Amino acid sequence: MEQNKAKLEIDLNKSTRAFINFTVEIDQFEMLLSYMRIGNSFISENISEAKERLIKLYDNSSEETDFLKIDPERFLTMNYYESHLSRMMYIRAIDNFITYFKDVLAEIVIKKPQILKSKDQERLDFILEHDTMENLLKSISEKKITELFYSGFTDIQKYFYDRLGIKMFEDEIRTAEINLLIKQRNLAVHNRGKISKEFITEFPNEDFIEGLFLSFKFDYVSKINDVLYNIINNLDAKLSIKFNLDQVSYQ
Template identity: 30%
Template sequence: MNDQDDESINELEVFLPKGSTRCTQDFSKFLNEFRSHTDFFFFVCQLVGQVDQTRIAAAKALMPGAQSEDERRRYQKSIDEPNLVLKKLQKHSKILSQNLTNGIVNSFQRYFSSIIQSAALKKPVILSSSQTIKFDDILKFTKHKDLVSFIVDRKINELSYGGLTDMEKYFDERLGIKMFNDNNERGLLRLFVEARNINVHNGGVVNEIFAGRVGKVEKFPYKIGDLLRFDLDDLVSLSSNAMKVAVGIDVAVSAKFKLRCQTHTAWQVNGKTR
């Protein structure tokens, strides 16, 4: 992984904005969470590789001093199995993949909710709807900001059950901003969001709801009843796409609603992003 001032995407690197990129505080928090999830994932993968390398190097160094044939065989066996620890990690690839998927999608949805809250504080009319709020619920809040947060969180929670289509519709109708640049961005994020949903609610097994919402996605075949599997390249592609969509949203919303922006690095230096 590159440091915070690098911006790249290739076969093994996840797209990350530069630390000098201007953004909202909401996006800065999302970026920190995103980095935590991806950094941990790749840390585990790299650590396993280093363990195998160290194990083999140690066996080769100790081989000449072996005191018995049995000891020599043990060292040779270790040398002959260069990916021993990696193979053990691969047995848990489902958990690693699901943890990364769930973590990034959850962070994206929190960002989606928080950026709408920030826009609503600037222009409360975007919250207007035919839905009612109980008077008792209103009395729970003493600050306008907290009430807005409550309303938006409730709506986003409701929208999440309808999938990305409902979330996109709400964003378009209420904020007047398009979430995606093209159908490829839309399709990849929908796949990522729905993967998280079946991980949480169906053990990662593809069902009719998933298939109905996702449809066909190029290079991502799946079959109802099978466990949904993402390899490393898949996870890089899906994670990078989620970040690119968030970048686009942040630029558009901050400009339209005149939200405060500064560099991601500045948000951290100021101690306002954790």
């Protein structure tokens, strides 16, 4: 996936709350990555002191931690943790992407509640739990999108197209790319990223090997965040105009 350089030209002073929440997550990822790189640099410059401090932390621990004293420097480099941390960050990135749709749907419902029109019925006690119509609509929209999440992202796409008249992605190639990203996230969550036969069958054109594990790197997650950012940015602009969504300041 190629990074869209237009990202640098986007004015984030005002946007939907859903888009801002999405963007804040990405900003925090980039700052965390910078924080770790700076910390890694400081540790490298003061490696002797860092090793002493690490060993001291486990002075009173059991023999199970004696391996620290053999090669403490191994545990003081960012590379040692990259696979584990980047996998968690990748999962968070995809969750952030999917959550945007839940958040923006709640904003759309406030402007156009008729999109929730269906044959579904709500219990009276559920309705009476809400003190305003706005809160009730938000809860109903959250229930609906949660149901869609359980069904799969394809159903979310269909719902946005059928009910909102919005096509999430510009072509089938991008749709397939997003499907792969989401399925990788599911594999990372439910199988520690271990590649299954079913996964390979679904994505035969990729270089996956059954039994091996998906490999995540910080730079890869950063690139994915850029891709997702540009998708959401373009989509949010369309939704904002079509449904006259409230714009709030980015701070």
